[in-house]
Amino acid sequence: MPEILIAEGVSKRFKLHRNRPTTLKETVIRRLTGRYDNGSTTYWALRDVSFSLEQGRRLGIIGHNGAGKSTLLRLVCGLGRPTKGEIRRMGHVGSLLELGSGFNPEMTGRENLMTGGILSGLTKGQVTASQDEIIAFAELEEFIDQPVRTYSTGMYLRLAFATAIHFDSDFLVVDEVLAVGDSRFKQKCQQRLRLLRISGKSLIIVSHDLEQIRALCDEVLVLEEGRVEIQGNPEDAIKCYADLMRRRTERRAAELGIAIRPNLKTEQGIRLGTQEATICAVHLLDGENRNIDHLISGSSLAIEIEYLVQRPLPDMALTLGIFSENNVKCFETSIASIRTTFGQLAEKGTFRCHLPELPLLAGRYYVNLSLHPMDWSYVYDNHWQMHPLQVMNEKTMLAYVSGVVLVRPDWSFRTKE
Amino acid sequence: MKNFTHHRDLILNLARRNFILAYKGSTLGILWSALLPLSQLLVLVFVFRRILPLGIEDFPAFVFAALLPWNWFSNSINSASNIFLVNRDLMRQPHFAPRTLVVVDALTNLLTYLISLPILLALLTLHGRGVTISLLFFPLLVLIQGILIVGLSLIIATLNVFYRDVAHIVSVAVMLLFWFTPVFYQSKIVPEKYHFLYTLNPMAVLVESYRAVFFGTPLEWSSLLLSFILSVMLCGLGYIIYQRQLHDIIDAI
Numbered sequence: 001m002p003e004i005l006i007a008e009g010v011s012k013r014f015k016l017h018r019n020r021p022t023t024l025k026e027t028v029i030r031r032l033t034g035r036y037d038n039g040s041t042t043y044w045a046l047r048d049v050s051f052s053l054e055q056g057r058r059l060g061i062i063g064h065n066g067a068g069k070s071t072l073l074r075l076v077c078g079l080g081r082p083t084k085g086e087i088r089r090m091g092h093v094g095s096l097l098e099l100g101s102g103f104n105p106e107m108t109g110r111e112n113l114m115t116g117g118i119l120s121g122l123t124k125g126q127v128t129a130s131q132d133e134i135i136a137f138a139e140l141e142e143f144i145d146q147p148v149r150t151y152s153t154g155m156y157l158r159l160a161f162a163t164a165i166h167f168d169s170d171f172l173v174v175d176e177v178l179a180v181g182d183s184r185f186k187q188k189c190q191q192r193l194r195l196l197r198i199s200g201k202s203l204i205i206v207s208h209d210l211e212q213i214r215a216l217c218d219e220v221l222v223l224e225e226g227r228v229e230i231q232g233n234p235e236d237a238i239k240c241y242a243d244l245m246r247r248r249t250e251r252r253a254a255e256l257g258i259a260i261r262p263n264l265k266t267e268q269g270i271r272l273g274t275q276e277a278t279i280c281a282v283h284l285l286d287g288e289n290r291n292i293d294h295l296i297s298g299s300s301l302a303i304e305i306e307y308l309v310q311r312p313l314p315d316m317a318l319t320l321g322i323f324s325e326n327n328v329k330c331f332e333t334s335i336a337s338i339r340t341t342f343g344q345l346a347e348k349g350t351f352r353c354h355l356p357e358l359p360l361l362a363g364r365y366y367v368n369l370s371l372h373p374m375d376w377s378y379v380y381d382n383h384w385q386m387h388p389l390q391v392m393n394e395k396t397m398l399a400y401v402s403g404v405v406l407v408r409p410d411w412s413f414r415t416k417e
Numbered sequence: 418m419k420n421f422t423h424h425r426d427l428i429l430n431l432a433r434r435n436f437i438l439a440y441k442g443s444t445l446g447i448l449w450s451a452l453l454p455l456s457q458l459l460v461l462v463f464v465f466r467r468i469l470p471l472g473i474e475d476f477p478a479f480v481f482a483a484l485l486p487w488n489w490f491s492n493s494i495n496s497a498s499n500i501f502l503v504n505r506d507l508m509r510q511p512h513f514a515p516r517t518l519v520v521v522d523a524l525t526n527l528l529t530y531l532i533s534l535p536i537l538l539a540l541l542t543l544h545g546r547g548v549t550i551s552l553l554f555f556p557l558l559v560l561i562q563g564i565l566i567v568g569l570s571l572i573i574a575t576l577n578v579f580y581r582d583v584a585h586i587v588s589v590a591v592m593l594l595f596w597f598t599p600v601f602y603q604s605k606i607v608p609e610k611y612h613f614l615y616t617l618n619p620m621a622v623l624v625e626s627y628r629a630v631f632f633g634t635p636l637e638w639s640s641l642l643l644s645f646i647l648s649v650m651l652c653g654l655g656y657i658i659y660q661r662q663l664h665d666i667i668d669a670i
Contacts, residue, residue: 014668077511081664093511101506106441107434115430119510123419124426173511 002090004171004202005053005076009085011226012046012071045071047226048085053171055091058203060213060234062241063223064248064377069206072223073097073173076204091170091202094120098175100160105149109140109159112148116163130166137188138162158185165192171202190216210238211329249274249378269366269386277316277371277380281306282387284367294390297406301355301389303367308348315339316380317372320353322389325364330404337374359406362393428521431507435525450529451536454484461601471602475632478540482631483600483624485537486558489530490566490620491591493523497570498577498584505670515666516659519570523563541631549633558630561641562623565648571655578666598624619644 046068053059063069074080075087077095102119103112113134117127135144138158148156165172174193193203193216207213213220213234220237222229222244230240253274285302286292295301303320321332333353335341367389370382401409440446461480465471473479500518501508508515538548577583598620599607607615615621622637622644629636659666 079509079511080667095511098506098509102510104434104438106438111434115434118423118427118430119507119513121423121512123422124430125422 001054001056003052004055004090005204006088006090007052007072007076007085008050008088010046010049010072010075010082010087011044011084012068012075012080013042013044013083015042044226046075046082049223049226049228050085051221051228051231053202053204055170055202056197056200057219058197058205058217060217060220060237061204061206061223062208062210062213062220062237063229064244065375067223068226069223070175071226073175073204073206077173092121092168094164094167094169094172096161096164096172096174099164100156103148103156103160106147108147109144109151110135113144113159113163116160117167120164120167121169122167134162134166137166137192139185154185161189165189165196169201171204172196173204175206210241214238245378246272249382252378268388270384271382271386272384273371273379273381275381276311276373277307277309277313279305279369279371279381279383280308282367282369282383284387284389293388294392295358296392297362297394298357298359301358303353303355305351305353305369306348307351307371309345313345313373313380315345315374317374317376318351319370319372321368322358322360323366323368323385324404325366328404330360330365358391360391361401361403361406362391363404365389365391424517428517428524431517431521432524432528435521436528439525447532451533454481454488454533455536457484457488465601473603475541475544475546478537478544478546478631479628480601481537481540482628483598485530485533486562486624486627487595487598487600487620489526490562491595492529493526493566494569494573494591495588496522496526497573498587500570500574501578501666501670508667508670515663516571516656519567519574523566523570526566527559527563537631546632551630551633551636554630554636555627558623558626561619561645561648564652565619565623565644568648568650568652568655571659572651575655575659575662575666578662578669594618594620597621600624616640616643617647619647 049068049072051059061069061072074097075082076089077093077097078087078089100112100116102116104115107115110131113131114124114127117130117134118124135141138155138161140155140159143151143155148159151159172193197203203216205213205216217234219231220234221231222237222240224244229244230237232240249272256274256276281304283304283306284292284295285304286295287300289302305318305320316338317334317336318338319332319334322330324330338345365388366385367387368382368384369387371380372378373380401407440449443449445452458477458481461484462477465473465480466476497519500522501515504515504518507513507518541548573583573587577587597614597618599615604612604615604621604625622640626636626641628634
């Protein structure tokens, strides 16, 4: 397949001004006094990034906040120019970045649709021709002649998404897809993206959701501090991304002067983290609050996590997941900010997560836990495969079942009469 | 060809949108675009007929014929300063060329001008003056002024992204230029030794030319040609400045 996008050695430098808009006075004074240093520093958002995208492929871009994803996307769209290197586009780019940003709240949906369509590169005639289809896709038939300011967020995004995706482009750039509207509309969008793929369109997708990246992309690029860490198949890339997280944690620990021991007094599994906050004990409890290490399929489970903050932290994030023995994520929940959820972060305490029923089939599972700083850039403490949970079958299981989810198949049989 | 249609549709759509937004929700709506120059006219007529009589024949039409193009100029130039800054959203669209904004703004203000034209024609009729054949040159003057406005706006809009003082300098300059442009007086009364300044001011030449077109008096082709050349040169200069800074504009926005 021919390549549709090539980036070669792309670097982008930004000037960081201490006090942004320069005034004429400052410039004049600087020129007169011959001092060019106005306290502005430069920083490289991208360094020597090279990759290519073949027609019909879907490329995912992942990276920690500030790794340069947005800068790269903007350059791909032709907004701004690389400081070094070059980006070649062999086709028309469609963008789902900043959905609906060209919309004006005072104008009606129909008028905004027209403006949006023309902005994405069409003529008035072409927009008029596909207008009804777009309105139908966005499911806004009744409201299309109302001003957009009266729309709900969901309606607004639906219109923006429908407008943006309907226009013919050779490749689409999508940022955090499918954060659009309700789950049914999300399905529709995913469907639409799949269709685009079948018709030979290429996609570039940026997402924080690794599962989504795994499901949608053929290839994944991992960015770290403006550099390409890896471009490869999703599995390798996601592994690499997890690896980065570990390396960042080690670096952070080194800064703090904490020696990280790979198996920090654990009997099993892997423990990692800077230990700025630690998980000191984890209890798995059944319905009667008894400590357990095994559980009957479908019964209740409570997980208690005792933590201790080793050095003052304003806030942190917590994730709890149940993974199968071969690392399939069965379920995960996270609290992005302890402080907003439970108030001021105490020096120590216990989080309790109650799962009224845990519909897992028999097998060996692990409860994996981690504490993170707010930007998820590394881990304070991560317990990986340290807390096993044996799930046992209910007594009466007639037919053979396998997998992870507890379902009770009801078989029957009849002969043709 | 598709490209041309696309650009035309884009410019017309945005101009229409600006125009609708300016008057949406107000009771008098589009009438406001005529009421503003009318109120300016009333003040000027009162001052220069009753307080400081200038003794110019058919003074209301005389002033109005110059005031309308002047407003087109000053409104466009004043809004050019912040045009990139207030339209960040549009500038972030992948295929949008920011220079479009400058053209759209000039066009929106031209529309305001054209809407008030019937009032001018009515004034002329009231004075017993008919429309003459020289009105055919009107589109030519609009074209020259359009080039001038787009050129100046490109320069101002680009510079103001980097130096926010430009907006203030421009509003002072436009205010001063009003007095050096024969809107409410005749350039005849200007002393001979300052005449060259007036021929170098394209707005002065244009304003006089509009008047000639509406009053059916002969046009001064040589100064008009000079203004045309000046406008084209400014437009070229504006384009070069803009094109050079384009990528920095997008980063700075």
